[in-house]
Amino acid sequence: MDSKRDYNHNNEDNNNHHDDDDQVEKWVPLKERKAKKLKQYSETIKSSLPQSDHHDSSKIKKDISDEKKDGQESSEGDKNKYKSLIEQKLEILKQQEQMQKEGKGFNEEEERIKREEEEILKSIKSFVPLVSVKDRAKDVVYKDSIKTDWRPPRYVLDRGESTHGDLRQALHIHVAGEEVPPPLTSFAEMKLPREIIRYLKEAKGIKKPTPIQIQGLPVALSGRDMIGIAFTGSGKTLVFALPMVLLAMDAEKRLPIEAGEGPFGLIICPSRELARQTYDLVNALSDAIKKERGFELRTLLAIGGIDMGEQEHLFKRGIHMIVATPGRLIDLLNKRRVSLAYCKYLGLDEADRLIDLGFEDDIRTVMDYFQGQRQTLLFSATMPKKIQTFARSALVRPVEVNVGRAGAANLDVIQEVEYVKQESKIVYLLECLQKTAPPVLIFCENKKDVDDIHEYLLLKQVEAVAVHGDKSQEERDTAIKAFKDGKKDVLVATDVASKGLDFPDIQHVINFDMPKEIENYIHRIGRTGRCGKTGVATTFINKNQSESVLLDLKHLLIESKQKVPQVLLEIQDDSSSYLMTGGVAEEEDQSLSCDYCDGRGHRLINCPKLKQQQQKQQGSKRDFMGGDGGY
Known part of the structure; x- marks a missing residue:
């Protein structure tokens, strides 16, 4: 027992002695451990050195200081290791801001982005030209424009x-192209028929042409192909409708049309409502000519929802002009009810929508039915650069007429953007209706919201009608007519009513939902502020919207010199710099924008619309290959 006790006692003494010598603790921070080891190392070196080597102590001190520095950096690295992603992101943003202020690395980053965007543009531009299969197969290239008898007055030239x-x-008219015809400031200078000038003045109240008409009509009457870009409500429809009527009148005078012949001119629209509106204008111009000159110009309206049997008399007598939507037009062409053999005029209204994802194949199909050269005119309020480049492949010596900036908002519209929670929007809607007197147009993203708001307004005894794609053509026509005639105060609709429809008396547009693309927003608010009048556009936004479209909206408000709400100002934006003054922003640089969709809130390298199209194309490839891309 004593020996065992003595053994334990000796063990404890040994352990205590070991602790005293090495001073080992349960846990010591890395920094302190490295410092102690360095101290021990320096003491060992000093003791081993002879007295004559003391002059090298400075070198030893330097080595020790370097060791300490490495230890400190290692310790700081451990601290960064445990920082949150948000903290690390904020540090990176601060470093980028500092680099931009000092001018370091900014040019290199900008050059890198530009190189990537150039590569993307090259891949986008590899498209098939928008010409008929026959012309492409025979490598036919038209170099001269269509010849017409129209000439501008000599004194103008x-x-x-x-x-x-x-x-x-x-x-504010910008033109591009070869030998651009001169602008003409009166309808008399354009040598329009007296009956047309009288109709425009007495029936439409149009005494002088608008800027797009001042330059666009001389270009169209000269037989030139054209890309026309102007804000909504600027009078674009007359620019492509009137030349077609005059072309049909000239053809009828030279050789009257017979049964089964025609048309001489064709206008394609993306929606039924827009096609009917264009058809009404063409018919009104034709009626004015009939009253004065005695001969009839017949126009076919080819849209879904119409029984073509009701227009059978037109097919029997011959058709001078057609206004159509792509689907019904292709059906008539496939059934050989109409022929484009003599058609020498093609107008595409809202061309960016027709050439974009949905209708590109349909437009190519229609092109295959043309024989020989034709005059082609493309018009829209929004025309991204990618669409412009694509459209030029179908044009011969085109003239581009741009009033303002492509994709810019109408400056006659006061834009008000308000943050409203999703559950509060329908209640707040009634308060917004009090801003102006009727008529008021309300836009929604989906059909269910249209029906819900329509029912809610009727319960609140508001005279309202609704329009969306699931309603029959008769219901849609009746609703729009009642709204235009002033029998109803409010029209609730999806984007089917946003493209080109003319509601001249609308004072207020409410975007119940912010659209997913900024182009749709521009078309929507363009339903008010038309023909020089002032209008108001109220838009509800909340956290459901993507940051990309909110950035585009922010830049659009800045460009239009509108008040920018604080919620938009707080969104991080590094595409360009701006000066903020009391919530109103003045732009310093507009050079940075997306070359694909023309959005001002992002660059091509992160364009959401391009990514969406690429995803759609990849999805269609997977479907074609059998789901997962395999055979």
Whole structure:
């Protein structure tokens, strides 16, 4: 027992002695452990050195300090290791801001982004030209424009190009192309028939042309292919409808049309409502000519929801002009009810929508039915650069007429953006209706919201009608007519009513939902502020919207010199710099924008619309290959 006790006692003494020598603790921070080891190391080196080597102590001190520095950096690295992702992101943003202020690394990053965008553009531009299969197979290329008998007055030509340029600059008209016809400031200078000028003045109240008409009509009457870009409500429809009527009138005078012949001109629209509106204008112009000159110009309206049997008399007598939507037109062409053999005029309204994802194949199919050259005109309020490049492949010596910036909002519209929670929107809607007197147009993203809001307004005794794609054509026509005639105060609709429809008296547009693309927003708010009148557009936003479209909205408000709400100002944006003054922003640089969709809130490298199209294409490839891309 004693020996055992003595053994334990000796063990404890040994352990205590070991602790005293090495001073080992249960846990010591890395920094302190490294410092102690360095101290021990330096003491060992000093003791082993002879007295004559003391002059090298400075070198030893330097080595020790380097060791300490490495230890500190290692310790700091451990601290960064445990930082949250948010903290690390904030540090990176601060470093980027500092680099931009100092000018370090910014140019290199910008060059890298530009190189990536150039590669993307190259892949986008590899498209099939928008021409018929026959012309492409025979490698037919038209180099000269369609010849017409129309000429501008001699005294206008004698003014010189510098005078024409001054007029365009004063009216904010931008043109591009070879031998652009001069702008003409009156319908008389355009040599329009007296009955047409009288109809425009007495029936439509149009005494002088708008900027897009001042330059666009001379281009169209000259037989030139054209891309026309102007804000909504600027009078674009007359620019492509009137030349077609005059072309049909000239053809009828030379050789009257017979049964089964025609048309001489064709206008394609993306929606039924827009096609009917264009058809009504073409019919009104034709009626004015019939009253004065005695001969009839017949126009076929080819849209879904109409029984073509009701228009059988037109097929029997011959058709001078057609206004159509793509689906019904292709059906008539496939059934050989109409022929485009003599058609020499093609107008595409809302061309960006027709050439975009949904209708591109349909437009190509229609092109295959043309024989020979035709005059082609494309018009829209929004025309992204990618669409412009694509459209030019179908044009011969085109003239581009741009009033303002492509995709810019109408400056006659006061834009108000308000943050409203999703559950509060329908209740707040009634308060918004009090801003102006009727008529008011309410836009929604989906059909269910249209029906819910329509029912809610009827319960609140508001005279309202609704329009969306699931309603029959008769219901849609009746609702729009009642709204236009002033019998109803509110129209609730999806984007089917946003493209080109003319509601001249609308004072207020409410976006119940912010659309997913900024182009749709521009088309929506363009239903008010038309023909020089002022309108109000109220838009509800909340956390359900993507940051990308909110950035585009922010930049659009800045460009239009509108008040920018604080919720939009707080969104991080590094595409360009702006000066903020009391919630109103003045732009410093507009050079950075998306070359694909023309959005101002992002670059091509992170364009959501391009990504969406690429995903759709990849999805269609997977479906074609059998679900997962395999055979």
